[in-house]
Amino acid sequence: SSELTQDPAVSVALGQTVRITCQGDSLRSYYANWYQQKPGQAPVLVIYGKNNRPSGIPDRFSASSSENTVSLTITGAQAEDEADYYCNSRDNSGNVVFGGGTKLIVL
Amino acid sequence: QVQLQQWGAGLLKPSETLSLTCAVYGGSFSGYSWSWIRQPPGKGLEWIGEINYGGSTNYNPSLKSRVTMSIDTSQNQFSLKLASVTAADTAVYYCARAIDDYSNYYYYMDVWGKGTTVTVSS
Numbered sequence: 224s225s226e227l228t229q230d231p232a233v234s235v236a237l238g239q240t241v242r243i244t245c246q247g248d249s250l251r252s253y254y255a256n257w258y259q260q261k262p263g264q265a266p267v268l269v270i271y272g273k274n275n276r277p278s279g280i281p282d283r284f285s286a287s288s289s290e291n292t293v294s295l296t297i298t299g300a301q302a303e304d305e306a307d308y309y310c311n312s313r314d315n316s317g318n319v320v321f322g323g324g325t326k327l328i329v330l
Numbered sequence: 331q332v333q334l335q336q337w338g339a340g341l342l343k344p345s346e347t348l349s350l351t352c353a354v355y356g357g358s359f360s361g362y363s364w365s366w367i368r369q370p371p372g373k374g375l376e377w378i379g380e381i382n383y384g385g386s387t388n389y390n391p392s393l394k395s396r397v398t399m400s401i402d403t404s405q406n407q408f409s410l411k412l413a414s415v416t417a418a419d420t421a422v423y424y425c426a427r428a429i430d431d432y433s434n435y436y437y438y439m440d441v442w443g444k445g446t447t448v449t450v451s452s
Contacts, residue, residue: 256438271438313437319377
């Protein structure tokens with residue numbers, strides 16, 4: 224299967240820790256990446272590869288993986304972290320795939 | 331700092347051809363994969379395809395019959411054409427730079443254009 228599955232929505236209290244998951248067979252072969260998208264804006268890469276943050280991304284963002292599931296963890300969620308989060312990778316056919324996206328609500 | 335600037339027609343009629351171009355400023359054009367992604371209103375991201383510096387392409391199987399990508403290395407630009415558009419092709423279209431390290435199983439898009447809204451309506 225070339226699909227990546229994400230929960231549609233997740234909520235977290237301000238300052239608490241939240242985990243957003245992404246599941247798919249392609250994740251057994253390729254590392255996943257995570258993008259943050261706020262309304263009306265282009266996606267922004269927040270995690271790539273095993274657990275790498277681009278310059279400028281706060282260290283409260285981290286990633287982990289296990290078999291066919293990868294997780295994005297935000298430790299100490301801030302109000303500005305409220306956004307849609309998408310995972311992506313290559314599938315076994317060489318195509319690029321995105322998860323359906325998770326809306327993070329910060330309470 | 332690398333920037334992607336994209337442009338193209340924003341309003342099309344059914345059966346017309348969508349045409350978008352993305353220019354790369356402030357960075358190397360070679361050594362990367364250049365992608366197009368779209369996002370229908372209120373929905374998630376969909377990969378359309380990619381082209382590398384040498385002109386090799388890889389398209390989403392669901393769009394392959396209608397997609398053509400090209401690259402102009404002299405202008406640091408790459409382009410997307412999507413033929414026979416319908417209302418289902420209404421979306422924000424993004425161009426993006428991708429790092430494709432297949433030997434280490436990395437593929438990620440680190441720089442994105444601002445997006446172009448394309449509406450298909452009669």
